[in-house]
């Protein structure tokens with residue numbers, strides 16, 4: 091039985107813990123926040139209900155995840171530690187350094203970073219060959235892909251082990267061949283997000299209509315036909331003709347839009363604070379999460395047919 095420790099029980103952590111335990115791993119989890127630790131088990135239970143709806147086999151048996159109040163207890167005897175703290179390079183390096191001092195020489199240190207190059211994270215770890223990117227997608231218990239990313243010093247054995255481990259989670263490992271910022275999924279997502287925010291900021295479309303356009307247009311289509319296949323479906327000549335005038339006109343800003351920066355500056359972060367691009371009551375957050383999980387399950391089942 092693989093002993094796995096998850097460090098960080100925020101947006102990603104509880105669904106991740108549910109997925110790992112469901113696959114039969116012995117899971118411990120830690121968060122520096124007592125509130126996050128206190129709220130973890132109900133959230134893990136809710137994620138398990140979704141895994142039931144997905145028909146995910148339950149190899150977890152009666153072994154419940156342990157929510158512990160110290161990093162040392164969490165990572166003791168771990169075979170795999172998944173770092174899942176906020177997307178700040180210095181914090182991640184510090185947490186990995188703390189973990190490194192507590193684990194055995196064979197423990198794999200994985201980061202769920204959204205796109206910080208693994209090479210930057212592994213530099214000061216005692217055995218950098220055991221450091222690897224394990225980038226889940228939100229919600230982690232529903233979206234099946236996990237990007238596997240090697241840093242410059244990651245060993246081939248660690249890569250092979252991670253691909254096999256992700257497969258054992260009933261998830262789809264996506265091997266990213268170069269340690270570029272944002273890896274693959276987020277480079278594409280952030281290109282889309284940059285253009286989407288720019289269109290709303292410029293008044294080309296309102297936020298709600300943009301979501302309708304993207305979700306029922308390219309979002310729906312790309313769920314069935316990937317971008318490379320879509321080129322062939324549309325015709326490469328069409329892409330070349332449209333791209334020849336459109337590419338130079340797309341948003342190419344190097345910074346983050348004021349529309350976003352002003353909101354984050356006010357602490358308006360989205361569902362986790364009750365307001366961001368839209369406003370939410372606590373009840374609406376719960377209702378939305380449940381409704382979206384139900385739809386994602388239905389769509390995934392349709393895509394799996």
Ligand SMILES: NC(=O)C1=CN([C@@H]2O[C@H](COP(=O)(O)OP(=O)(O)OC[C@H]3O[C@@H](n4cnc5c(N)ncnc54)[C@H](O)[C@@H]3O)[C@@H](O)[C@H]2O)C=CC1
Nearest residue numbers: 098099100101102121122123126174175176177203204228
């Ligand atoms: N939110 C998303 O859609 C996705 C986020 N990610 C990445 O996953 C990581 C975590 O993201 P979220 O869960 O969204 O962040 P979050 O902010 O919701 O949760 C982070 C958690 O880490 C805890 N934490 C902070 N410092 C800590 C420490 N020193 N030790 C233990 N716990 C600590 C916080 O209390 C918080 O509960 C980030 O690197 C993020 O970029 C990856 C995929 C999707």
Ligand SMILES: Cc1ncc(C=O)c(C(=O)O)c1O
Nearest residue numbers: 203204205226227228229276
């Ligand atoms: C906005 C945003 N940023 C990062 C990630 C993943 O790393 C996601 C996601 O997984 O959905 C996201 O929506």
